[in-house]
Amino acid sequence: RDEVEDEGMTGISTRFILKSIDAALADSTKNMITPLSIRDSLIRQVKEQIVSPEDRKFYLQFLQKVLHEEYLSILEKEITKAFVSAYEEQAESLFDNYLDHAEAYVNNTTLKDRVTSEDMRADENFLTSIEEQIGIKGSAKNSFRADITSYMFSKLRRGDVIDWRSYGPLKEAIESKLVASVRDISRIVTKSKSRDNKQQKKFNAMVQTLIDTYGYNEESAEEVIKFASNNLWRDS
Incomplete structure:
Protein backbone atom coordinates (compact mmCIF):
# COMPACT_ATOMS: atom_id res chain seq x y z
CA ARG A 1 0.00 0.00 0.00
CA ASP A 2 2.85 2.39 0.81
CA GLU A 3 4.28 1.89 -2.69
CA VAL A 4 1.05 2.86 -4.44
CA GLU A 5 -0.31 5.66 -2.30
CA ASP A 6 -1.59 7.55 -5.34
CA GLU A 7 -3.09 4.53 -7.09
CA GLY A 8 -6.03 5.63 -9.19
CA MET A 9 -5.26 9.30 -8.57
CA THR A 10 -2.76 9.90 -11.36
CA GLY A 11 -2.31 8.82 -14.96
CA ILE A 12 -4.78 8.55 -17.83
CA SER A 13 -8.36 7.72 -16.88
CA THR A 14 -10.58 5.20 -18.64
CA ARG A 15 -12.92 8.09 -19.44
CA PHE A 16 -10.09 9.79 -21.33
CA ILE A 17 -9.46 6.60 -23.35
CA LEU A 18 -13.16 6.12 -24.14
CA LYS A 19 -13.45 9.75 -25.19
CA SER A 20 -10.52 9.25 -27.57
CA ILE A 21 -12.15 6.15 -29.07
CA ASP A 22 -15.44 8.04 -29.44
CA ALA A 23 -13.57 10.85 -31.19
CA ALA A 24 -11.92 8.39 -33.56
CA LEU A 25 -15.33 6.95 -34.43
CA ALA A 26 -16.82 10.41 -34.92
CA ASP A 27 -13.94 11.49 -37.18
CA SER A 28 -14.09 8.35 -39.32
CA THR A 29 -15.50 8.83 -42.81
CA LYS A 30 -15.52 5.10 -43.55
CA ASN A 31 -17.54 3.79 -40.60
CA MET A 32 -14.50 2.06 -39.10
CA ILE A 33 -11.60 2.62 -36.74
CA THR A 34 -8.13 1.10 -36.74
CA PRO A 35 -5.26 1.02 -34.25
CA LEU A 36 -3.81 3.91 -36.24
CA SER A 37 -6.89 6.11 -35.98
CA ILE A 38 -7.19 5.42 -32.24
CA ARG A 39 -3.53 6.27 -31.69
CA ASP A 40 -3.94 9.51 -33.66
CA SER A 41 -7.03 10.36 -31.64
CA LEU A 42 -5.17 9.73 -28.38
CA ILE A 43 -2.38 12.04 -29.53
CA ARG A 44 -4.89 14.81 -30.33
CA GLN A 45 -6.63 14.37 -26.99
CA VAL A 46 -3.33 14.55 -25.10
CA LYS A 47 -2.38 17.75 -26.91
CA GLU A 48 -5.79 19.30 -26.24
CA GLN A 49 -6.64 18.00 -22.76
CA ILE A 50 -3.40 17.47 -20.81
CA VAL A 51 -2.53 20.78 -19.17
CA SER A 52 0.80 19.96 -17.52
CA PRO A 53 3.67 20.39 -20.03
CA GLU A 54 5.63 17.64 -18.28
CA ASP A 55 2.74 15.16 -18.41
CA ARG A 56 1.92 16.13 -21.99
CA LYS A 57 5.51 15.48 -23.06
CA PHE A 58 5.56 12.13 -21.24
CA TYR A 59 2.33 10.85 -22.83
CA LEU A 60 3.21 12.09 -26.30
CA GLN A 61 6.58 10.37 -26.13
CA PHE A 62 4.86 7.15 -25.09
CA LEU A 63 2.29 7.33 -27.89
CA GLN A 64 4.63 8.50 -30.63
CA LYS A 65 7.62 6.32 -29.77
CA VAL A 66 6.93 3.41 -27.39
CA LEU A 67 3.43 2.60 -28.64
CA HIS A 68 4.44 3.29 -32.24
CA GLU A 69 7.33 0.81 -32.10
CA GLU A 70 5.26 -1.83 -30.30
CA TYR A 71 2.48 -1.54 -32.87
CA LEU A 72 4.98 -1.85 -35.72
CA SER A 73 6.23 -5.08 -34.14
CA ILE A 74 2.69 -6.47 -33.93
CA LEU A 75 1.83 -5.29 -37.43
CA GLU A 76 4.95 -6.84 -38.91
CA LYS A 77 3.96 -10.24 -37.48
CA GLU A 78 0.45 -9.94 -38.89
CA ILE A 79 1.56 -8.87 -42.35
CA THR A 80 4.34 -11.46 -42.38
CA LYS A 81 1.73 -14.17 -41.84
CA ALA A 82 -0.41 -12.66 -44.58
CA PHE A 83 2.63 -12.45 -46.87
CA VAL A 84 3.53 -16.10 -46.34
CA SER A 85 -0.06 -17.13 -47.05
CA ALA A 86 0.17 -15.26 -50.35
CA TYR A 87 3.30 -17.26 -51.16
CA GLU A 88 1.85 -20.67 -50.39
CA GLU A 89 3.22 -22.25 -53.57
CA GLN A 90 6.74 -20.98 -52.91
CA ALA A 91 6.58 -22.26 -49.33
CA GLU A 92 5.55 -25.71 -50.52
CA SER A 93 8.28 -25.70 -53.18
CA LEU A 94 10.94 -24.82 -50.60
CA PHE A 95 9.65 -27.61 -48.39
CA ASP A 96 9.72 -30.22 -51.17
CA ASN A 97 13.21 -29.20 -52.26
CA TYR A 98 14.52 -29.17 -48.72
CA LEU A 99 13.15 -32.63 -48.01
CA ASP A 100 14.62 -34.04 -51.24
CA HIS A 101 18.06 -32.57 -50.59
CA ALA A 102 18.05 -33.45 -46.88
CA GLU A 103 17.20 -37.06 -47.70
CA ALA A 104 20.00 -37.23 -50.28
CA TYR A 105 22.43 -35.69 -47.79
CA VAL A 106 21.49 -38.04 -44.94
CA ASN A 107 21.62 -41.16 -47.12
CA ASN A 108 24.64 -39.99 -49.12
CA THR A 109 22.78 -40.53 -52.38
CA THR A 110 22.02 -38.45 -55.45
CA LEU A 111 18.73 -36.98 -56.59
CA LYS A 112 17.30 -36.00 -59.95
CA ASP A 113 17.45 -32.39 -61.02
CA ARG A 114 13.81 -31.39 -61.55
CA VAL A 115 14.66 -29.40 -64.67
CA THR A 116 17.37 -31.42 -66.43
CA SER A 117 16.69 -34.86 -64.85
CA GLU A 118 20.43 -35.20 -64.28
CA ASP A 119 21.78 -36.84 -61.15
CA MET A 120 23.01 -34.32 -58.61
CA ARG A 121 24.38 -34.26 -55.09
CA ALA A 122 22.53 -32.63 -52.22
CA ASP A 123 22.85 -28.86 -52.44
CA GLU A 124 24.40 -27.95 -49.10
CA ASN A 125 24.25 -24.24 -49.84
CA PHE A 126 20.49 -24.48 -50.30
CA LEU A 127 20.04 -26.58 -47.15
CA THR A 128 22.15 -24.16 -45.14
CA SER A 129 20.22 -21.14 -46.46
CA ILE A 130 17.07 -22.62 -44.93
CA GLU A 131 18.60 -23.85 -41.68
CA GLU A 132 20.43 -20.64 -40.84
CA GLN A 133 17.07 -18.89 -40.62
CA ILE A 134 16.52 -20.63 -37.27
CA GLY A 135 20.13 -20.71 -36.10
CA ILE A 136 21.04 -24.25 -37.20
CA LYS A 137 24.79 -24.12 -37.80
CA GLY A 138 27.88 -26.30 -37.78
CA SER A 139 27.50 -29.90 -36.69
CA ALA A 140 23.89 -29.27 -35.59
CA LYS A 141 22.87 -29.43 -39.26
CA ASN A 142 23.53 -33.18 -39.41
CA SER A 143 21.14 -34.11 -36.61
CA PHE A 144 18.55 -31.59 -37.84
CA ARG A 145 18.54 -33.09 -41.33
CA ALA A 146 18.42 -36.62 -39.97
CA ASP A 147 15.61 -35.78 -37.55
CA ILE A 148 13.43 -34.08 -40.11
CA THR A 149 13.95 -36.81 -42.71
CA SER A 150 13.08 -39.52 -40.20
CA TYR A 151 10.06 -37.61 -38.93
CA MET A 152 8.60 -36.86 -42.35
CA PHE A 153 9.02 -40.35 -43.74
CA SER A 154 7.57 -41.92 -40.61
CA LYS A 155 4.46 -39.79 -41.19
CA LEU A 156 4.33 -40.88 -44.82
CA ARG A 157 4.58 -44.55 -43.81
CA ARG A 158 1.56 -44.03 -41.55
CA GLY A 159 -0.34 -42.58 -44.48
CA ASP A 160 -0.32 -39.03 -43.11
CA VAL A 161 -0.35 -36.07 -45.47
CA ILE A 162 2.66 -33.79 -45.08
CA ASP A 163 3.23 -30.24 -46.21
CA TRP A 164 5.50 -27.33 -45.32
CA ARG A 165 3.67 -26.79 -42.03
CA SER A 166 4.14 -30.37 -40.81
CA TYR A 167 7.37 -29.83 -38.86
CA GLY A 168 7.44 -26.74 -36.65
CA PRO A 169 11.14 -25.79 -36.89
CA LEU A 170 11.19 -26.23 -40.67
CA LYS A 171 7.96 -24.24 -41.01
CA GLU A 172 9.57 -21.41 -39.05
CA ALA A 173 12.70 -21.57 -41.21
CA ILE A 174 10.70 -21.47 -44.44
CA GLU A 175 8.65 -18.51 -43.21
CA SER A 176 11.84 -16.66 -42.31
CA LYS A 177 13.38 -17.52 -45.66
CA LEU A 178 10.36 -16.20 -47.52
CA VAL A 179 10.28 -12.89 -45.68
CA ALA A 180 14.04 -12.39 -45.51
Missing part, protein backbone atom coordinates in the same frame (compact mmCIF):
# COMPACT_ATOMS: atom_id res chain seq x y z
CA SER A 181 13.86 -10.32 -48.67
CA VAL A 182 12.06 -7.22 -47.42
CA ARG A 183 12.28 -5.75 -50.90
CA ASP A 184 9.87 -8.39 -52.20
CA ILE A 185 7.30 -7.47 -49.58
CA SER A 186 7.80 -3.79 -50.25
CA ARG A 187 7.09 -4.22 -53.96
CA ILE A 188 3.76 -5.83 -53.15
CA VAL A 189 2.57 -3.32 -50.57
CA THR A 190 3.54 -0.14 -52.40
CA LYS A 191 1.17 1.89 -54.57
CA SER A 192 -1.26 -0.18 -56.59
CA LYS A 193 -0.19 1.28 -59.93
CA SER A 194 3.27 -0.28 -59.52
CA ARG A 195 1.99 -3.85 -59.08
CA ASP A 196 1.88 -6.29 -61.96
CA ASN A 197 -0.93 -8.85 -62.22
CA LYS A 198 0.95 -11.50 -60.25
CA GLN A 199 1.78 -9.06 -57.46
CA GLN A 200 -1.81 -7.81 -57.40
CA LYS A 201 -3.04 -11.36 -56.80
CA LYS A 202 -0.57 -11.75 -53.94
CA PHE A 203 -1.61 -8.39 -52.51
CA ASN A 204 -5.26 -9.46 -52.64
CA ALA A 205 -4.34 -12.70 -50.85
CA MET A 206 -2.56 -10.70 -48.14
CA VAL A 207 -5.62 -8.51 -47.64
CA GLN A 208 -7.88 -11.55 -47.44
CA THR A 209 -5.67 -13.17 -44.79
CA LEU A 210 -5.81 -10.00 -42.68
CA ILE A 211 -9.60 -10.02 -43.03
CA ASP A 212 -10.04 -13.72 -42.24
CA THR A 213 -7.43 -14.03 -39.48
CA TYR A 214 -7.36 -10.66 -37.73
CA GLY A 215 -10.82 -9.20 -38.31
CA TYR A 216 -9.94 -6.32 -40.60
CA ASN A 217 -12.27 -5.22 -43.35
CA GLU A 218 -10.89 -4.51 -46.82
CA GLU A 219 -10.33 -0.79 -46.29
CA SER A 220 -8.69 -1.12 -42.88
CA ALA A 221 -6.46 -3.95 -44.15
CA GLU A 222 -5.25 -1.80 -47.04
CA GLU A 223 -4.71 1.12 -44.65
CA VAL A 224 -2.42 -0.82 -42.31
CA ILE A 225 -0.55 -2.41 -45.22
CA LYS A 226 0.13 1.05 -46.62
CA PHE A 227 1.24 2.19 -43.16
CA ALA A 228 3.59 -0.80 -42.97
CA SER A 229 5.10 -0.04 -46.37
CA ASN A 230 5.85 3.52 -45.24
CA ASN A 231 7.22 2.61 -41.82
CA LEU A 232 8.64 -0.92 -41.93
CA TRP A 233 10.20 -1.27 -45.37
CA ARG A 234 10.70 2.21 -46.77
CA ASP A 235 14.49 1.82 -46.76
CA SER A 236 14.50 -1.52 -48.56
